[in-house]
Amino acid sequence: METVKKSPEELYSIIRKIDGFLYDGEAYFLYESAFGQRPGAVIAEIGSYCGKSTVCLALGLKDSNNKNARVYAIDPFGGSSEHGSIDTFPRFRENTRNAGVEGFIIPVKSTSEEAYRKWDPVRNIDLLWIDGGHEYEYVAEDINLWLRLVMEKGLIALHDTSGRFYYGGFIGVRRALKEVLFKRECLKEYGFVNATTYARKSHSITQKEAWERWKAYVCWWTGEVGLYPRARGLGMAGFALVVLSRYFKRIPKFIRKPWVLLMDESKRW
Numbered sequence: 045m046e047t048v049k050k051s052p053e054e055l056y057s058i059i060r061k062i063d064g065f066l067y068d069g070e071a072y073f074l075y076e077s078a079f080g081q082r083p084g085a086v087i088a089e090i091g092s093y094c095g096k097s098t099v100c101l102a103l104g105l106k107d108s109n110n111k112n113a114r115v116y117a118i119d120p121f122g123g124s125s126e127h128g129s130i131d132t133f134p135r136f137r138e139n140t141r142n143a144g145v146e147g148f149i150i151p152v153k154s155t156s157e158e159a160y161r162k163w164d165p166v167r168n169i170d171l172l173w174i175d176g177g178h179e180y181e182y183v184a185e186d187i188n189l190w191l192r193l194v195m196e197k198g199l200i201a202l203h204d205t206s207g208r209f210y211y212g213g214f215i216g217v218r219r220a221l222k223e224v225l226f227k228r229e230c231l232k233e234y235g236f237v238n239a240t241t242y243a244r245k246s247h248s249i250t251q252k253e254a255w256e257r258w259k260a261y262v263c264w265w266t267g268e269v270g271l272y273p274r275a276r277g278l279g280m281a282g283f284a285l286v287v288l289s290r291y292f293k294r295i296p297k298f299i300r301k302p303w304v305l306l307m308d309e310s311k312r313w
């Protein structure tokens with residue numbers, strides 16, 4: 045059977061009806077990551093809520109005709125500290141059924157910690173998506189336990205990690221990203237999509253890749269302290285302008301030497 049990849053708009057029109065907490069970019073990232081998986085891949089999702097991210101992952105498997113691959117949707121489905129206590133399982137079932145992907149999903153109605161204890165240790169994970177309990181202890185535990193099961197070259201993605209001024213991540217998740225995920229020696233190729241941070245597991249990391257982890261950390265951190273990527277770009281362009289303009293005398297002094305703006309009015313020009 046032919047594989048037909050959805051356009052972002054096609055995907056958004058399906059998942060828009062589902063209650064959940066994903067940015068469009070993240071939804072398409074999950075869809076594409078699942079679409080590119082090997083035949084029979086195992087995807088573990090911690091935190092499914094009403095199935096928004098689950099549907100993105102499962103649609104990626106379905107559209108790539110990956111019949112034997114499955115998304116393990118791990119969630120007690122009993123609400124959480126953020127949502128109060130509600131049974132989200134009926135809505136999860138309905139949403140996955142309406143999207144036509146029920147057959148690609150194995151719901152695991154338990155906490156991630158219980159699910160980990162019952163997990164078959166030979167069932168290695170190709171893609172791990174963590175969006176469960178958002179308190180530091182839960183996220184740190186999810187990374188520490190489940191990353192062991194991710195296979196070499198497998199992907200780990202963590203939701204709600206972005207800077208406090210940008211996509212509004214969660215404090216516990218951001219701390220776990222900083223103190224746990226960024227410190228793992230077995231991860232490389234870090235990247236960001238909206239509030240999500242992802243990385244690839246690998247035990248052979250070159251010097252350059254280790255350096256790139258630092259670059260990723262600095263990139264995330266500048267978002268953390270409120271220097272948005274766009275502002276950072278503008279800042280760098282401004283800095284380059286100031287440096288270069290020093291060699292072009294026709295450019296006004298306040299551009300060549302912006303610190304004159306801080307000086308006494310009479311001494312400025």
Ligand SMILES: C[S@@+](CC[C@H](N)C(=O)[O-])C[C@H]1O[C@@H](n2cnc3c(N)ncnc32)[C@H](O)[C@@H]1O
Nearest residue numbers: 064065091092093096097123124155156176177
């Ligand atoms: C932010 S929601 C997940 C949103 C979902 N991924 C989406 O795309 O809409 C967090 C979910 O994590 C679940 N959860 C909370 N603690 C958990 C735990 N210890 N193990 C697994 N899931 C947990 C909650 O029940 C809730 O449904």
